[in-house]
Amino acid sequence: MSFYFQLIILGLPIGVLWALLATSVVMIYRASRVLNLAVGGTAMFTAYVMYQLNLWGVPVVLALIGALAFAVLFGIATERWLLRPLRDKPMLVSVIMTVGVLALTTELASDRWGVDRQNMPRIMPSGAVHFAGIAVGLDRIFILAITLLVMAAVVYLFRYTTLGISMRAVSDDRRAAQLMGVPAGRVSTTTWALGGLLGGTAGILLSPVIGLTPNGLVFQSIPALAAALFGGLVSIELTFIGAMVLGVLWSLLPGISFGSLHLREVTGVQEAAIFLLVIAFLYVRWEALFGSELREEEI
Amino acid sequence: MSDGGSISRRVVLIAATLVLAATACSIQAPDFQLVSQGGGAGPGVLPSGVATGAGGSYAGGQFGGGTVGGGGPAASGNCVGKATDTGVTGSTIKLGSTFAISGPVSSISGPIKKGVLAYFNEVNATGGIYGRKIDLKYYDDGWDAQKGKGLIKKLVEQDKVFALTTVPSSNGLDAATSYLESKRMPVFGSSGLIESQFRSPMIWPIGTGTRSASRIGESDIVNRLGAKNVAVVWLDLLSGAEARDAYEKALPKRMLAADRRVGLSEAEFSPVWADVKKQTRDWQKAHGKTQDGIPDFVALLIDPTNAVKALEAAQNLGFKPRIGWGGGAPLFLDLVLGSTSYAADTGIYAQTSFIPPLPEFAANPAVQAYIRTVHKYYPNADLLNPYLEGGYAGAALTVEIFKRAGSCLTREKAIEVANSIAGYSAAGLTQPLTYKQLGVGQSHYGNLFILGVQAVKDSKHGHWKVAVQGSQMWAKDPSPGA
Numbered sequence: 042m043s044f045y046f047q048l049i050i051l052g053l054p055i056g057v058l059w060a061l062l063a064t065s066v067v068m069i070y071r072a073s074r075v076l077n078l079a080v081g082g083t084a085m086f087t088a089y090v091m092y093q094l095n096l097w098g099v100p101v102v103l104a105l106i107g108a109l110a111f112a113v114l115f116g117i118a119t120e121r122w123l124l125r126p127l128r129d130k131p132m133l134v135s136v137i138m139t140v141g142v143l144a145l146t147t148e149l150a151s152d153r154w155g156v157d158r159q160n161m162p163r164i165m166p167s168g169a170v171h172f173a174g175i176a177v178g179l180d181r182i183f184i185l186a187i188t189l190l191v192m193a194a195v196v197y198l199f200r201y202t203t204l205g206i207s208m209r210a211v212s213d214d215r216r217a218a219q220l221m222g223v224p225a226g227r228v229s230t231t232t233w234a235l236g237g238l239l240g241g242t243a244g245i246l247l248s249p250v251i252g253l254t255p256n257g258l259v260f261q262s263i264p265a266l267a268a269a270l271f272g273g274l275v276s277i278e279l280t281f282i283g284a285m286v287l288g289v290l291w292s293l294l295p296g297i298s299f300g301s302l303h304l305r306e307v308t309g310v311q312e313a314a315i316f317l318l319v320i321a322f323l324y325v326r327w328e329a330l331f332g333s334e335l336r337e338e339e340i
Numbered sequence: 341m342s343d344g345g346s347i348s349r350r351v352v353l354i355a356a357t358l359v360l361a362a363t364a365c366s367i368q369a370p371d372f373q374l375v376s377q378g379g380g381a382g383p384g385v386l387p388s389g390v391a392t393g394a395g396g397s398y399a400g401g402q403f404g405g406g407t408v409g410g411g412g413p414a415a416s417g418n419c420v421g422k423a424t425d426t427g428v429t430g431s432t433i434k435l436g437s438t439f440a441i442s443g444p445v446s447s448i449s450g451p452i453k454k455g456v457l458a459y460f461n462e463v464n465a466t467g468g469i470y471g472r473k474i475d476l477k478y479y480d481d482g483w484d485a486q487k488g489k490g491l492i493k494k495l496v497e498q499d500k501v502f503a504l505t506t507v508p509s510s511n512g513l514d515a516a517t518s519y520l521e522s523k524r525m526p527v528f529g530s531s532g533l534i535e536s537q538f539r540s541p542m543i544w545p546i547g548t549g550t551r552s553a554s555r556i557g558e559s560d561i562v563n564r565l566g567a568k569n570v571a572v573v574w575l576d577l578l579s580g581a582e583a584r585d586a587y588e589k590a591l592p593k594r595m596l597a598a599d600r601r602v603g604l605s606e607a608e609f610s611p612v613w614a615d616v617k618k619q620t621r622d623w624q625k626a627h628g629k630t631q632d633g634i635p636d637f638v639a640l641l642i643d644p645t646n647a648v649k650a651l652e653a654a655q656n657l658g659f660k661p662r663i664g665w666g667g668g669a670p671l672f673l674d675l676v677l678g679s680t681s682y683a684a685d686t687g688i689y690a691q692t693s694f695i696p697p698l699p700e701f702a703a704n705p706a707v708q709a710y711i712r713t714v715h716k717y718y719p720n721a722d723l724l725n726p727y728l729e730g731g732y733a734g735a736a737l738t739v740e741i742f743k744r745a746g747s748c749l750t751r752e753k754a755i756e757v758a759n760s761i762a763g764y765s766a767a768g769l770t771q772p773l774t775y776k777q778l779g780v781g782q783s784h785y786g787n788l789f790i791l792g793v794q795a796v797k798d799s800k801h802g803h804w805k806v807a808v809q810g811s812q813m814w815a816k817d818p819s820p821g822a
Contacts, residue, residue, distance in 0.1 A: 054608070
């Protein structure tokens with residue numbers, strides 16, 4: 042049993058990081074109705090900015106702050122100059138624009154830093170914690186703790202702050218919110234800034250685990266998008282749960298055997314499980330599980 | 341929310357699901373390089389930094405010096421200065437290739453281009469082959485099999501190349517093999533990563549096959565290093581799967597302690613090691629051994645980026661095999677040693693098909709020429725990279741075939757010459773290549789040799805050295821094609 046328990050525990054840090062990326066997607070979607078497929082690009086590029094700053098001799102803490110500042114500015118710039126002009130165009134145009142941003146960031150990173158893995162400056166402790174017969178890396182525990190704190194802050198912001206309420210108001214009905222005095226444009230920009238911050242944080246935390254390469258971090262946005270779909274692109278809580286389930290599944294599935302059938306030997310079992318789960322969830326969730334309640338309350 | 345909003349959100353959700361599903365199809369080998377080189381093709385860049393036209397075509401020759409063997413007796417044939425076949429004019433030989441410069445294996449495949457271009461540039465700088473300069477047209481297929489196949493067809497049908505050279509993007513080459521055979525379009529100096537290359541009558545690989553390398557590696561682990569059990573961690577891509585199959589066949593079944601597949605996008609290796617430990621513990625239980633879950637040896641049959649992730653996760657968890665870890669050429673990169681000292685600390689072994697620029701071979705003139713030539717065009721190139729060296733040697737094999745074919749160069753003549761190659765060392769960097777040595781049909785197991793290397797500790801992260809000295813330095817696969 043401790044084997045499966047260990048796999049579950051080991052899946053949690055990846056799950057929370059996907060949750061962070063997914064929350065960025067959900068937050069931006071809620072405020073601007075744009076599905077941000079560039080979230081992986083933002084995460085990746087932010088990590089590279091931190092790497093480059095450190096390479097230039099900037100101390101790790103300052104490099105971290107600088108990179109996060111970049112993520113915020115990147116989010117703002119994307120909204121102001123790339124997406125706001127498209128507000129009156131069909132929604133898919135904006136989504137395609139985010140694909141363009143993803144391509145641009147990936148290409149720029151490949152050109153500037155090459156495709157080989159680069160070493161991120163170490164910001165997390167090394168070593169492992171042993172308990173209940175299992176070993177877990179200290180850095181993974183660190184990731185788990187940091188991300189949970191960030192997630193809690195996001196939920197608090199959405200539920201209890203003026204900004205969060207404004208975001209929800211803009212999300213519900215932009216015109217009505219504006220009539221009520223909510224500065225919809227500024228709220229939208231702030232949301233993109235926060236979305237960039239979340240994506241950038243995820244990139245900085247993920248890159249030491251999965252390696253800093255132009256493609257590696259972008260791959261991680263795929264399960265994150267799946268988690269966002271769990272939450273119907275609106276519910277941060279469900280998105281979080283979805284990401285955790287996916288992280289645990291990713292870790293657990295290859296360890297499961299049915300008699301002589303070992304899932305670790307099945308090609309693409311983890312990927313397939315994620316998408317089957319998303320499709321199944323989309324089929325049943327709205328009507329069977331939540332009916333119209335979610336649609337009305339969560340948005 | 342309004343009905344319209346609800347509908348629009350559903351549209352977005354459906355679109356997102358479709359995007360997700362489409363991406364899922366390529367998650368094992370996706371190409372996120374959305375801005376690709378034009379039509380797959382785009383402006384290539386000369387080693388000198390001179391941008392080329394669409395498709396990355398270039399005809400070098402502006403570089404002087406060097407000792408790379410181009411030339412050929414300029415007046416030895418009667419076709420000098422004349423067109424002799426498709427893609428062969430009086431002054432150029434048009435060749436084609438596809439590289440995985442972008443995409444998931446670009447860290448392996450990308451550097452190959454530098455070796456190929458450096459060699460051809462130097463050949464052109466020294467006068468070309470019978471006065472003809474190499475004009476290489478290449479595309480980036482991002483390791484996408486169908487895109488690669490399409491680009492190879494384009495090279496043959498639209499660009500009208502004379503032959504293909506190296507084609508390190510072996511996924512696309514694999515997909516295009518039947519097509520190339522139907523067109524009798526030869527590929528000289530391919531990587532040898534995938535078994536199908538050795539069995540095609542139109543492909544002459546320069547590298548030792550993955551299966552051969554794995555058999556030699558397995559023998560080394562068991563006979564020299566004395567491992568009593570082995571855990572195999574393999575990448576679920578063509579060459580990773582072939583390496584794993586070779587290990588499974590060569591390794592006595594009772595020695596396989598763990599068998600773990602990983603994907604190219606493996607997010608986290610901690611669960612992988614947990615699984616390996618569990619399987620090893622089960623194996624130890626079944627064999628009456630102490631159940632500590634530690635295998636004697638871990639065969640890391642994975643790409644270098646994943647290898648670094650794997651080693652770092654193992655270091656964090658305090659997991660290390662009793663004897664060490666090892667794999668093929670993908671581990672023989674500074675990238676693997678540059679990230680963590682754990683690789684050298686815990687004993688990591690790798691392999692190469694080519695004489696590497698290690699201190700042991702510093703006096704070798706061929707190695708010196710390789711270093712001098714590549715550095716001339718790519719001062720920052722990682723010369724130790726066996727793939728880059730393979731590209732250089734593959735280009736040398738191509739040139740040698742053209743030289744032997746004479747000035748009246750035709751495709752059929754080049755094919756005939758390639759099939760008669762025996763005891764030839766490409767650029768002086770390979771053991772003798774003999775493409776008919778099996779004597780079985782058209783099999784092209786030209787290179788059967790492997791050099792084992794191992795990482796040793798130093799004041800930094802470690803460095804590589806030849807694993808076995810003396811006459812046993814190069815191991816030969818006794819049963820190629822098995």
